[in-house]
Amino acid sequence: MHITLAPMEGVVDHLMRDMLTEVGGFDLCVTEFVRIVDQLMPKRVFYRICPELHNQGFTSSGVPVKVQLLGQHPVWLAENAYRAVELGSHGVDLNFGCPAKTVNKSKGGAVLLREPETIFQIVSAVRKAVPNDQLVSAKMRLGFEDTSLAIANAQAIADAGADSLVIHARTKVDGYKPPAYWDWIAKIKRAVNIPIVANGEIWNGLDAYNCRLQSQCENIMLGRGALAMPNLAHVIRNAQAAMPWEHVKTLLVRYSGYELYGDKGKYYPNRIKQWLGYLSRQYPQAEELFMEIRALKKSEEILLQIQS
Numbered sequence: 001m002h003i004t005l006a007p008m009e010g011v012v013d014h015l016m017r018d019m020l021t022e023v024g025g026f027d028l029c030v031t032e033f034v035r036i037v038d039q040l041m042p043k044r045v046f047y048r049i050c051p052e053l054h055n056q057g058f059t060s061s062g063v064p065v066k067v068q069l070l071g072q073h074p075v076w077l078a079e080n081a082y083r084a085v086e087l088g089s090h091g092v093d094l095n096f097g098c099p100a101k102t103v104n105k106s107k108g109g110a111v112l113l114r115e116p117e118t119i120f121q122i123v124s125a126v127r128k129a130v131p132n133d134q135l136v137s138a139k140m141r142l143g144f145e146d147t148s149l150a151i152a153n154a155q156a157i158a159d160a161g162a163d164s165l166v167i168h169a170r171t172k173v174d175g176y177k178p179p180a181y182w183d184w185i186a187k188i189k190r191a192v193n194i195p196i197v198a199n200g201e202i203w204n205g206l207d208a209y210n211c212r213l214q215s216q217c218e219n220i221m222l223g224r225g226a227l228a229m230p231n232l233a234h235v236i237r238n239a240q241a242a243m244p245w246e247h248v249k250t251l252l253v254r255y256s257g258y259e260l261y262g263d264k265g266k267y268y269p270n271r272i273k274q275w276l277g278y279l280s281r282q283y284p285q286a287e288e289l290f291m292e293i294r295a296l297k298k299s300e301e302i303l304l305q306i307q308s
C-alpha cells in the first residue's frame with residue numbers, strides 16, 4: 001500500500017509536511033497548489049510553496065514531495081511543470097478538484113471537470129513538457145454538479161498520458177460533506193488503465209479498509225484525517241493505536257515554534273486554531289484547548305496556553 005499526504009492549501013505547508021512525515025507512514029507528499037495564469041512563475045514562488053526543493057525535493061525525513069499546479073492554460077501549465085521538475089519536484093500534479101470560487105472564476109480546479117477536452121489538452125501539454133522519467137499525475141473530484149462526466153474526465157486524463165490519478169470521491173457541489181462515494185472510484189477504475197489512488201473521508205483504520213474494499217484501490221491519500229490523528233498512516237498500516245494526547249501536544253508546541261519563528265508568523269494563530277479544529281475530532285483535549293485559545297490573537301499567548 002502506498003499512502004500519500006494530501007495537498008491542503010493553507011493547512012499542510014512544508015512545516016506540517018515535515019512533522020507528519022517524521023511521525024511517518026507516508027510515501028509521498030503533494031504541495032498546496034501553485035496557481036498558474038499566464039506566465040512562467042518565478043523560481044521563488046516554487047521555493048516558497050515547496051521549500052523542500054532546497055533539499056532535492058525531500059522532507060527532512062526523506063519523503064519525496066511533488067508540486068501541484070492549478071490553472072487552465074495548457075501552455076503555461078506545461079512551462080511551469082517543466083520548471084517545477086527542473087527545480088527538483090518529484091514529478092508534477094495537476095489540480096482538477098479545487099472548489100474555491102475565486103479559483104473557479106479564473107477556470108482552474110473543479111470547474112474544468114465540465115470540459116474533458118480542456119483537461120485532455122492540459123494533461124497532454126504537461127506530459128509532453130515534462131521529461132519521461134518524471135511522473136505526471138492529476139487529482140480530480142467526481143464532477144462539478146454531478147457525476148455524469150466522471151468517466152469521461154478520467155479517460156481524458158489517462159488518454160493524455162498521465163501516470164496516475166487521485167480521485168476525491170465527491171463532486172464539487174458535495175463539498176466536504178460525508179459520505180465519500182468510494183464505490184464510484186471502482187467504477188472509474190474499471191474504465192481507465194492507469195493507477196488510481198482513492199481519497200476522501202478516511203479518518204481511521206476501518207475507513208481505510210472500507211475505502212480500499214469499495215474503491216478496489218490499493219493506494220490511498222489522506223487529508224483531514226492525518227491532521228485529526230497525526231499517526232493515521234501507521235494506524236492504517238500497522239494497526240497502531242492513535243497517538244496519545246501528550247505526544248500530540250509536543251507536536252503542537254513544535255509546530256508553534258516552527259510557525260512563530262519561521263516566515264509564517266502572521267498566519268500562526270489561524271493555523272493552530274484550524275489544526276485544533278481537526279484534532280478535536282479525535283481528542284476531546286483539543287477541543288478544550290481550542291476553547292481556551294479561541295479569543296487569543298497574540299501568538300505568544302497561544303503558545304503559553306498550549307504549554308501550560
Ligand SMILES: Cc1cc2nc3c(=O)[nH]c(=O)nc-3n(C[C@H](O)[C@H](O)[C@H](O)COP(=O)(O)O)c2cc1C
Nearest residue numbers: 006007008009032033095168200201202222223224
Ligand atoms: C483546507 C483544505 C485545503 C485543500 N487544498 C487542496 C489543494 O491545494 N489541492 C488539492 O488538490 N486538494 C486540496 N484539498 C482537498 C484535499 O486534498 C482532499 O482531497 C480532501 O480534503 C478529501 O480528503 P480527506 O477527506 O482525506 O480530507 C483541500 C482540502 C481542504 C479541507
